[in-house]
Amino acid sequence: MKCIDTMELEGKTVLVRVDFNVPLNEGQITDDNRIRAALPTLRHILDQGAALVICAHLGKPKGKVVPELSLAPVAAHLGALLERKVRLAPDCIGEATEKLVRNLAAGEVLMLENLRFHPEEQGKKPEDRGDFGKQLAALCDVFINDAFGVAHRANASVVDIPANAAECGAGFLMKKEWDYLQMAVASPKRPYVAVSGGAKVSSKLGILNSLIHKVDHLVIGGAMANTFLLAQGHSVGNSLAERDMLDQAREILQLASTSGVEIHLPVDVVYAQDVQDTEAAGTCAVDSVPEQAVILDAGPQTIQNYCAVLREARTVVWNGPMGLFERPAFAQGSLELCRCMADLKDAQTIVGGGDTDAVVHLAGLQDRFSFISTGGGAFLEFMEGKELPGFKALKECSA
DSSP states (O other), X not given: OOBGGGXXXXXXXXXXXXXXXXXXXXXXXXXXXXXXXXXXXXXXXXXXXXXXXXXXXXXXXXXSOOGGXXXXXXXXXXXXXXXXXXXXXXXXXXXXXXXXXXXXXXXXXXXXXXXXXXXXXXXXXXXXXXXXXXXXXXXXXXXXXXXXXXXXXXXXXXXXXXXXXXXXXEOHHHHHHHHHHHHHHHSOOSSEEEEEOSSOSGGGHHHHHHHTTTOSEEEEOSHHHHHHHHHTTOOOTTOOOOGGGHHHHHHHHHHHHXXXXXXXXXXXXXXXXXXXXXXXXXXXXGGGOOTTOEEEEEOHHHHHXXXXXXXXXXXXXXXXXXXXXXXXXXXXXXXXXXXXXXXXXXXXXXXXXXXXXXXXXXXXXXXXXXXXXXXXXXXXXXXXXXXXXXXXXXHXXXX
16 A cells, blocks of 8 residues: 655645544534544645645435535635645536636645535445546546544545546545554554443454454443443443443453453443433432433443453554543543543543543543544544455555
């Protein structure tokens, strides 16, 4: 797989696939981290004397033109960050767009309109995607993929552009994702601790089964911990738990035991009377959860135990919060765990997933982690050991 820093770009038209699927509120970007993450790649292309064409998606227009999901505000925001005009094409393919690309001079920037306005972008099969990727590839001399957030999807812009491009490679962000995550999968420094939180065991079953064979410690929090507590015979009141996943939870616990991996679960919890409550009703041990209670955060002793495990770690991978961190009353578990990781001096600390990233930014500690992945689903699939379509396509293009 080629990387952009080894490629000759001067005088060429470079098409870059980025992940600019940012949150909008009445047309205003509320979080531009994904845009900023791609800036090193975009600036390098411009500094090399190339014409820059950018393609991305926004939201879920489901193959139709949805004006509210136009990339216009993204183009304007990117222009401010790059300190140069970023023009928005009327479409991502077609004669008008092709003319704009042909007239693009070195150092100029054109953003294509939302890829997902075309149903072919997300076609499940090659025949569903048609020649959409081929038309996009025809716009450039070089294709660069810097969109790790969609690297796990066999979209036209991810797999069909490199299959038809004259030359292609990975952007700095894609390469950084590969380097850090590959290290965590293939050659982690030990002790290796994985922290898994969030709502559902079912959505993390693949990565949990994979990590059991790789890590030394598995720390579990969030609502998914309720399922494990239930599997151990604890009552969790009215808390969110997947009662149809109890057998799978027991299998993971048994597999960890036979593999010599220590699983760490909550010993105390913060609970409320109702899931809509904004204040906690109390804290209790996991063997005395009130019948009608709803567990919404890990308790202080639990976080103290988890931090003790983390302080011995040399590699930490974190995906998923410890509780309903969006509400201040139930954010302390996630924030305290975040602060503990940020204080680690001799460990590689890797964060993946949108909610986990949000916790780190809420704590204001993003600069104190080794790496924050820009992927959610892509991060999980990579950590499972799956070959992502985005990387596979770049390898095949470079072969």
